[in-house]
Amino acid sequence: MGSVSLKIGDGTARFRRTSICSSAVNLLMLFSVVTTNLFALYAFSSHSQSQSPNSPLLHHSQNISLVSQHLSLILREIDTSQRKLAQMEKQLLGYESIDLSRPNTVPELKLYLQRHQLPLGKDSRTGITEMVSSVGHTCEKSPDLLSQYMSYKVFDKCPDDWSLGQKLVIRGCEPLPRRRCLAKTVAKQDLRPFPESLWKPVGNKSVNWSGLGGCKSFDCLRGKKLGPDCFGCFELGNEKDRFVKIKWKNDFLIDDVLSLGNGKIRIGFDVTGGGSGTFAARMAERNVTVITNTLNNGGPFSEFVAARGVFPLFLSLDHRFPFHDNVFDLVHGSSGLDVDGKVEKMEFLMFDLDRVLKPGGLFWLDNFYCASDLKKKEMTRLIERFGYKKLKWVIGEKADGQVYLSAVLQKPVRV
């Protein structure tokens, strides 16, 4: 309860509420201490009155049951007081959804999440009176993992636990809390200058393989299907033809798509969900800067993309994209967009992609897997509802006999 700093502030509403709140906590504490003691006194005195002589055994047992009744009443009272206190502490800390009063909450997490009053009161530019650290509300669902993640020696090296962080992210704990420890370093011995770096293999030693599953080298990942957009994607020999050669009629050439943008494609966002950055590499060769969204599911995707000299964004597809509206000239997405097959989930994602794409920008849906006729119809309908202009639209089968949809769509200017 003593966690609220009362020494600063200029009497803003928030500040006053906080101090009222903390006096309320103190009152509640006092109240619970007094009632607890009163109950105890009552129980004790009724017990000591019980020394009179008539049928002592009967009375004794009655008295005992009475005392135990009183005791359970007291315990219940203590319990409710404690719950009220926890509730008030939660409100004071301002994180309603994360229960910091849980017994195993590590102090470092409380410290990170603590709100701080601005020393000069309300900031006129932003209108805020306090600083708050952001953290995913779903972190609450994994309190043990979160506490484990926030257990480290301050200013020392972090435990070797990046994969614990990813585990939390996948469970919706995104953004993660910040930490005050030094992340593990890995010497990047064989990085090449740009643009040579785009197509040079990355050495085993430039990656720390701990936490990545069984593999300890790129040879081990050879030929593995690591996601909808990564079939042996760390072997750059396999990747060379992508976007520059047509294998199936659903494949579009990168230069054809760029020409649809009339030379106005400069920055793009690739949300294939786990690729080795080949799209960004091909775009980099054309002087287009592309950010590749990827976690490290089953392989060192982020390290690999970065080693190629393009930009990896370590973010799950469930997170709202950390970009302002109307910024990208191009968004490239693939089957990875359809995370769990649920149409509403897909809609939320598509609206966010639409948001970050500028009017007149291109949305390249690349070989989107249609598991069923229904999926194909759903996707078509969804796209049509956005009112994009269909610059390219191809539905076709590949060697696996499955149906894929590819399209290049132009976002309209909405007035």
Ligand SMILES: *[C@@H]1O[C@H](CO)[C@@H](O)[C@H](O)[C@H]1NC(C)=O
């Ligand atoms: C406790 O027991 C005594 C007899 O031992 C009896 O006289 C007294 O009334 C009892 N007290 C209560 C509160 O029941």
Ligand SMILES: *[C@@H]1O[C@H](CO)[C@@H](O)[C@H](O)[C@H]1NC(C)=O
């Ligand atoms: C990576 O490690 C594997 C197995 O440990 C080894 O065969 C391979 O030569 C290494 N590759 C590089 C580029 O160091």
Ligand SMILES: *[C@@H]1O[C@H](CO)[C@@H](O)[C@H](O)[C@H]1NC(C)=O
């Ligand atoms: C990777 O991390 C482990 C565990 O912390 C460590 O023992 C190992 O030396 C690291 N490997 C490299 C190449 O840095």
Ligand SMILES: *[C@@H]1O[C@H](CO)[C@@H](O)[C@H](O)[C@H]1NC(C)=O
């Ligand atoms: C990319 O930019 C460089 C430097 O401005 C230029 O020399 C090169 O021709 C450009 N490449 C393409 C494909 O536009």
